[in-house]
Amino acid sequence: MPTDDVLAIVGRADELYRRRATAGSVRESIMVLSGALSSEERYEVQWRLARALFFLGQEAATRDDRAQLHQSGVEAGKRAIALNQDRVEGHFWAGVNLALFAGARRRLAALRPLLWARSELRLAVHIREGYHDAGPLRCLARLEHQAPAILGGSQKLSREHYDRALSVAPNNSVTLLYAAELAEDAGERTRAIELLERLIELPIDSDWEYENVRDKKLAEQMLARIGVTRVG
Numbered sequence: 470m471p472t473d474d475v476l477a478i479v480g481r482a483d484e485l486y487r488r489r490a491t492a493g494s495v496r497e498s499i500m501v502l503s504g505a506l507s508s509e510e511r512y513e514v515q516w517r518l519a520r521a522l523f524f525l526g527q528e529a530a531t532r533d534d535r536a537q538l539h540q541s542g543v544e545a546g547k548r549a550i551a552l553n554q555d556r557v558e559g560h561f562w563a564g565v566n567l568a569l570f571a572g573a574r575r576r577l578a579a580l581r582p583l584l585w586a587r588s589e590l591r592l593a594v595h596i597r598e599g600y601h602d603a604g605p606l607r608c609l610a611r612l613e614h615q616a617p618a619i620l621g622g623s624q625k626l627s628r629e630h631y632d633r634a635l636s637v638a639p640n641n642s643v644t645l646l647y648a649a650e651l652a653e654d655a656g657e658r659t660r661a662i663e664l665l666e667r668l669i670e671l672p673i674d675s676d677w678e679y680e681n682v683r684d685k686k687l688a689e690q691m692l693a694r695i696g697v698t699r700v701g
Contacts, residue, residue, distance in 0.1 A: 564589030
């Protein structure tokens, strides 16, 4: 496939992903990417497939649907890594799909994907920690927060990664929300409230509109749950 055609395909897929708040846009992006001739050999196609499948997986209604979509996302990420192991995208999107695939599995079945997710996310941090608004740091922090201690989970490590992520991308709503959840679990109520208030006051970022709107609502709910009444 000529380079110009590949650029047109990934450009269309990126535009559809930016419109992810619109029902059907991400599924359409998968159709566009999957229809690319020789797509199995195209790094730019494969990591975008992994990204789209991650999004659909996190929005899926059932555990089985989530597991299936994230497993497909892992496979696309693996293909991207095989094509170019020196770039961040394949490692990152494989890692986040692995983490959520592990979350959709029973305890013993989650062990291998969880450890694999940690490895891929650490590689992504090493390659480019600022990718996707400090996504590798954010997702590694989330994994360390949620993983059981027997598998190396650590609130201390999680806090360190969130602090670093917020130093790189201080206005990412997903990082702020996740860091607030860690703070609440660690008994740091004041910090949790500060992070949530900061999130709610953020202006909407057009590239992150879907997440910003979602996370502001979740922050409001979390504040109400911990007994904070906002004025205005």
